[in-house]
Amino acid sequence: MFASGAGALPASLGLFDPTLLENGLNAVRVEGTDDAGRIGADTACLEVAGDMKLGAYDLAFLQAEWSAGPTAISLVGSYATLRKDTVGDFGHGCR
Numbered sequence: 588m589f590a591s592g593a594g595a596l597p598a599s600l601g602l603f604d605p606t607l608l609e610n611g612l613n614a615v616r617v618e619g620t621d622d623a624g625r626i627g628a629d630t631a632c633l634e635v636a637g638d639m640k641l642g643a644y645d646l647a648f649l650q651a652e653w654s655a656g657p658t659a660i661s662l663v664g665s666y667a668t669l670r671k672d673t674v675g676d677f678g679h680g681c682r
Contacts (some may be wrong), residue, residue, distance in 0.1 A: 605635040609667070609669040611634070615630070644667070646665065647663055647665040647666075650662040650666055665682050
């Protein structure tokens with residue numbers, strides 16, 4: 588629960604800050620409960636786009652490398668703070 592109380596709702600319920608999110612589609616859900624316990628909710632999809640990501644940190648590193656004759660294969664892993672809550676192939680925030 589983020590807030591509670593009685594009376595009129597404020598003009599703004601929150602702030603959607605795209606500088607803290609990875610680019611792509613995001614679902615924003617607003618849910619409210621009245622005094623009788625009835626729940627109302629609505630969801631909106633918002634697209635985040637742009638390069639201004641404050642405090643974003645990305646790191647890439649070589650995991651393994653193979654070569655056989657003229658063919659070479661490299662496995663590169665990457666970590667991004669914008670993906671820190673997502674479990675990837677190599678752990679949290681990694682791909």
